[in-house]
Amino acid sequence: MDIQTLSPDEVILWQWGFVKLNYTIVYTWLVMGLLVFVSWLATRRLSSGPRISHWQNLLEVVVGAISKQIAEVTRHRPDRYLPFIGTLFLFIVTCNLLAVVPGFHPPTSSLSTTTALALCVLIAVPAYGIASQGLWGYLKLYVQPTPLMLPFNIVGELSRTLALAVRLFGNMMSGAKIGAILLAIAPLFFPILMHVMGLLTGVIQAYIFSILALVYIASATRREAEDQPDTDKE
Amino acid sequence: MIDWFTTVAQIVNFLILVALLRYFLYGRIVAAMQQREDELAARWEEAERLREQAQEELAAAESTRRQLEDQREALLAEIRAEVNQFRQEMLARVRQEMDQQRQRWASAIQEERESFLRDLRRTVAEQVVQIARRVLADLAGVQLERQIVAHFVDRLRKLGSDDRAALIDSLHRGDRAVTVETSFDVDDQQRAVLVQAIRALLAEPADGPEGDSEPDGSPDDIEVHFQRSEDLLCGIAVSTNSHQVSWNLRHYLIELEQELQRALDEEAAAQVQLEADATVAGQSVRP
Numbered sequence: 184m185d186i187q188t189l190s191p192d193e194v195i196l197w198q199w200g201f202v203k204l205n206y207t208i209v210y211t212w213l214v215m216g217l218l219v220f221v222s223w224l225a226t227r228r229l230s231s232g233p234r235i236s237h238w239q240n241l242l243e244v245v246v247g248a249i250s251k252q253i254a255e256v257t258r259h260r261p262d263r264y265l266p267f268i269g270t271l272f273l274f275i276v277t278c279n280l281l282a283v284v285p286g287f288h289p290p291t292s293s294l295s296t297t298t299a300l301a302l303c304v305l306i307a308v309p310a311y312g313i314a315s316q317g318l319w320g321y322l323k324l325y326v327q328p329t330p331l332m333l334p335f336n337i338v339g340e341l342s343r344t345l346a347l348a349v350r351l352f353g354n355m356m357s358g359a360k361i362g363a364i365l366l367a368i369a370p371l372f373f374p375i376l377m378h379v380m381g382l383l384t385g386v387i388q389a390y391i392f393s394i395l396a397l398v399y400i401a402s403a404t405r406r407e408a409e410d411q412p413d414t415d416k417e
Numbered sequence: 418m419i420d421w422f423t424t425v426a427q428i429v430n431f432l433i434l435v436a437l438l439r440y441f442l443y444g445r446i447v448a449a450m451q452q453r454e455d456e457l458a459a460r461w462e463e464a465e466r467l468r469e470q471a472q473e474e475l476a477a478a479e480s481t482r483r484q485l486e487d488q489r490e491a492l493l494a495e496i497r498a499e500v501n502q503f504r505q506e507m508l509a510r511v512r513q514e515m516d517q518q519r520q521r522w523a524s525a526i527q528e529e530r531e532s533f534l535r536d537l538r539r540t541v542a543e544q545v546v547q548i549a550r551r552v553l554a555d556l557a558g559v560q561l562e563r564q565i566v567a568h569f570v571d572r573l574r575k576l577g578s579d580d581r582a583a584l585i586d587s588l589h590r591g592d593r594a595v596t597v598e599t600s601f602d603v604d605d606q607q608r609a610v611l612v613q614a615i616r617a618l619l620a621e622p623a624d625g626p627e628g629d630s631e632p633d634g635s636p637d638d639i640e641v642h643f644q645r646s647e648d649l650l651c652g653i654a655v656s657t658n659s660h661q662v663s664w665n666l667r668h669y670l671i672e673l674e675q676e677l678q679r680a681l682d683e684e685a686a687a688q689v690q691l692e693a694d695a696t697v698a699g700q701s702v703r704p
Contacts, residue, residue, distance in 0.1 A: 192420040207423050208430070215434045222441035229445055231452035239449070246446045262447070266439040274434060290427070295420045299427035 190356070191288040192295050207293040214277050214290065245273075256394065257401040264400065267307055271300065272393035279355060279385025283378045291388075292355040294348065301348035304396040305340070312403030321403065347395060354388045534678065541673060545651075545666060561651075562599075566607045569653045569664050570614040576662065584660050585619055591658035594640045595619075598656070600649040600665065612641045615655060 191206035198204070225238035235243070249269045253261035278289040290296040312321035325336045358381040366374045576584075588595070595615055597603075603611070616639060646654070652665020 190418060190420075192418065192423050201422055203422065205420070205423060207420075208426050211427060211430050215430060215437070218434065219437045219441055222438060226441055226445040226449075229449040231449050231456060239446075242442065242446055243450055246443065247450065250447075265443050265447070266435050269443060270431070270435045270438050273438065274431065293420075293423065293427075294418065295423035296427045298419055299424045299431060302424070303428060303431055 190293045190295070191290065192293050194288070206288045207290045207296055210278075210288055211290045211296065214274060214281065218273060218277060252394070253397060256397050257404070259401075259404070264311070264397065267303075268393055268397050268400075271303075271396060272389055275300070275351070275392055276386055276389035279389055280382060282355070282359060282381055282385060289355055289359065289385075291351055292359045294352040294356075297348040297352040297355075300351070300392070301344045304347060304399060305344040307396070308340075308399045308403045311400045315404040324403065343395075343399065347392060351388055351392050354384060358384055538673075545669070562601045562603070563607065565601075565651070565653060565664070566603070566610060570610060572664055573614050573618050573655070573662065576618065580660075580662065581618060584657060584662065587657040587659040588619060588639070593638065594642065594657075596642045596644055596656050598644050598646040598649055598654045598663075600646060600651050600653075602645065603643060608643060611653075615639070615641055 191210065194206040196204045196206070196209065221238070222242070225236065225242045228236065229239060230236070246265070246269065249272060250261040250265055253259075253264050253268055257264060275291055278291040281287045282289040282292075309321060312324070325333050358377075362374055362377050362381065365377055597611055597615070616637065619639060649663070649665045652663060654661055654663030654665070656662075
């Protein structure tokens with residue numbers, strides 16, 4: 184991949200018809216494998232006592248922080264949202280952090296990947312909404328406060344999905360590209376600083392993406408929270 | 418550029434990752450955390466229960482301690498009351514013994530005083546008799562007994578009509594015998610004077626309610642017996658079977674004795690008052 188290549192999608196390793204294996208898919212698998220391996224490693228000997236392993240401690244801190252964040256935003260029990268939002272965050276942040284590894288091409292710098300994740304959010308929002316307050320209850324949200332708002336609501340739903348995808352893609356792609364460009368101009372020291380900046384940006388972007396998805400889902404399930412505040416509060 | 422095949426593949430990848438992490442990570446970790454929280458809650462509850470139990474036991478122990486303290490106080494109070502009562506009883510007994518002792522002393526003193534007075538009376542009588550005898554002998558040149566007899570005869574003559582009537586009356590009822598008791602030996606002359614005086618007394622008619630009644634016999638047949646009596650103190654007594662006329666020093670001595678008695682009583686009363694004041698002062702000083 185050189186500086187002209189905007190996306191890891193374009194680096195194709197194998198192709199058969201329209202089925203192809205590019206960097207995006209391969210590195211996604213790599214990240215998936217890493218996450219699953221670490222999870223398996225930490226959870227194969229779980230302890231509920233006072234003494235726990237370092238891996239378990241790390242994952243408990245991470246999962247606990249995500250659960251707390253979800254509970255604060257949705258004011259629901261976090262169990263229902265944890266797998267989706269947690270996986271979204273862990274996947275994005277792992278991809279972004281591994282960007283500092285030489286030779287690693289983060290899948291999140293591919294517009295295909297960010298679009299895929301945004302589409303997942305696009306599907307998850309009505310799915311959670313319908314699951315929490317039924318089909319009719321969810322659809323009524325589109326005609327509120329008046330039916331005149333229906334087209335705007337639909338447009339807003341689609342545009343915010345597009346914004347999700349483009350925001351993550353733009354940030355990660357620009358970070359990777361700027362690093363490559365600066366490497367060409369000033370080979371010493373400066374790219375290191377950019378990589379440090381990239382780590383921060385990556386974490387922030389992962390957080391933003393997850394939180395926005397969570398806010399969208401929470402807004403779709405808000406009515407239930409307002410109707411049953413006592414049972415749903417953490 | 419969006420590669421739609423890659424997009425779909427990424428969606429599938431993401432869903433697979435969600436499923437895998439849900440199985441390997443969230444489920445297990447959340448379960449472990451939940452289990453730890455439950456365990457902590459159980460331990461917390463157990464600790465809370467033990468704490469409450471300990472507090473209850475502490476309260477029970479405190480209650481038992483207070484109870485024991487109360488019992489101890491009650492026992493002490495009982496013992497104090499008993500000791501106090503014993504002390505009061507002992508004090509009362511000692512006071513009683515002291516009173517008895519004092520009464521014994523007082524009676525002993527009384528006896529001693531009476532004994533002293535008896536001795537004094539006898540001694541004084543003897544002294545008075547000796548002094549009177551000596552004075553009479555020195556001054557008049559006559560014997561005391563003669564003077565006593567003369568005085569007695571004079572007294573018989575001046576006897577009141579009631580006394581004389583009573584004497585005569587008793588003589589009529591009795592055996593017409595008169596006994597003359599003297600504290601000294603009477604010679605024949607004095608005896609004759611006395612017999613004459615008695616017969617003269619009894620012979621004259623009494624000036625009483627039965628003044629005109631005649632006596633049953635002559636005064637000469639009245640028998641007069643003389644008898645020495647140590648009980649009389651320097652005197653003479655004439656007695657029928659129921660009446661007596663006498664003169665001796667006893668009356669004077671009894672008056673003297675009464676005077677002495679009164680003086681001694683006053684002295685003794687003053688002494689007792691002093692002792693009582695001293696006792697009261699001692700008791701008020703004693704705690």
